[in-house]
Amino acid sequence: MDIILLGPPGAGKGTQASRLEHERGMVQLSTGDMLRAAVKAGTPVGLEAKAVMEAGALVSDAIVSGIIGERLDALGDGPGLIFDGYPRTAAQAESLDALLAARGRSLDHVIELVVDEDALVSRITGRFTCANCGEGYHDRFKTPNVPGTCDVCGAHEFKRRPDDNAETVRTRMAEYRAKTAPILPHYEAKGLVKRIDGMADIAHVTAAIEAILDS
Numbered sequence: 001m002d003i004i005l006l007g008p009p010g011a012g013k014g015t016q017a018s019r020l021e022h023e024r025g026m027v028q029l030s031t032g033d034m035l036r037a038a039v040k041a042g043t044p045v046g047l048e049a050k051a052v053m054e055a056g057a058l059v060s061d062a063i064v065s066g067i068i069g070e071r072l073d074a075l076g077d078g079p080g081l082i083f084d085g086y087p088r089t090a091a092q093a094e095s096l097d098a099l100l101a102a103r104g105r106s107l108d109h110v111i112e113l114v115v116d117e118d119a120l121v122s123r124i125t126g127r128f129t130c131a132n133c134g135e136g137y138h139d140r141f142k143t144p145n146v147p148g149t150c151d152v153c154g155a156h157e158f159k160r161r162p163d164d165n166a167e168t169v170r171t172r173m174a175e176y177r178a179k180t181a182p183i184l185p186h187y188e189a190k191g192l193v194k195r196i197d198g199m200a201d202i203a204h205v206t207a208a209i210e211a212i213l214d215s
Contacts, residue, residue, distance in 0.1 A: 113196060
């Protein structure tokens with residue numbers, strides 16, 4: 001089963017994709033990760049992408065499609081796929097349809113995690129992690145059992161991402177709306193779009209996604 005997970009940064013796509021990988025053996029395909037891996041591996045498309053990036057230009061849709069095609073061929077007929085961060089335009093949506101069809105695959109669902117912007121700002125700006133082991137915490141929702149001490153490794157140093165601030169989060173939300181708006185009509189016309197409450201707790205979001213996949 002192949003799906004697209006949609007949602008702005010902080011909506012929980014990564015958490016839910018990890019759960020689907022663990023529970024269902026699906027594979028998350030993030031275009032950013034695939035691009036870096038292709039460049040590092042020196043694949044034909046990766047070398048092309050490297051040249052473009054070193055020239056300071058944006059990687060074209062054709063290169064991104066080529067990288068996705070390489071990854072699909074490497075995976076073969078095995079696991080279900082979770083697309084994250086792609087497609088972002090109507091042209092990319094059509095390209096993905098063609099890439100999958102050429103390999104006997106098709107999308108089963110496009111699942112959007114719907115979030116409240118103000119609540120999402122609160123969720124993201126409260127995040128911090130252990131500087132030693134990376135365990136995640138939150139000012140309101142998940143504080144260390146002993147203040148100032150990581151529950152996992154016992155370290156006492158924590159850090160916050162510099163871009164986890166209200167202004168940056170709202171800018172990301174605006175970018176997300178601008179980028180996803182063009183692709184939703186493409187998939188709505190196919191009856192593939194399902195929306196769930198991304199502000200619910202993690203377990204409820206997981207259950208809602210599972211119900212869609214099992215329907």
